[in-house]
Amino acid sequence: MAAWVKEIDAADEPGALDANERAELARLRKENQDLRMDREILRKAAAYFARETIR
Numbered sequence: 001m002a003a004w005v006k007e008i009d010a011a012d013e014p015g016a017l018d019a020n021e022r023a024e025l026a027r028l029r030k031e032n033q034d035l036r037m038d039r040e041i042l043r044k045a046a047a048y049f050a051r052e053t054i055r
Contacts, residue, residue, distance in 0.1 A: 007019065
């Protein structure tokens with residue numbers, strides 16, 4: 001089956017995402033993952049430096 005036929009069939013499903021929406025969703029998920037990792041690194045760094053100042 002041709003790719004364009006599959007895309008049209010998928011578009012007929014209620015709530016189906018088009019190619020642009022899927023690409024944006026993938027980009028946002030990656031960005032969310034990166035931000036979570038950054039936040040975790042900053043949390044660990046803050047805890048490390050907090051221990052250093054107590055000594």
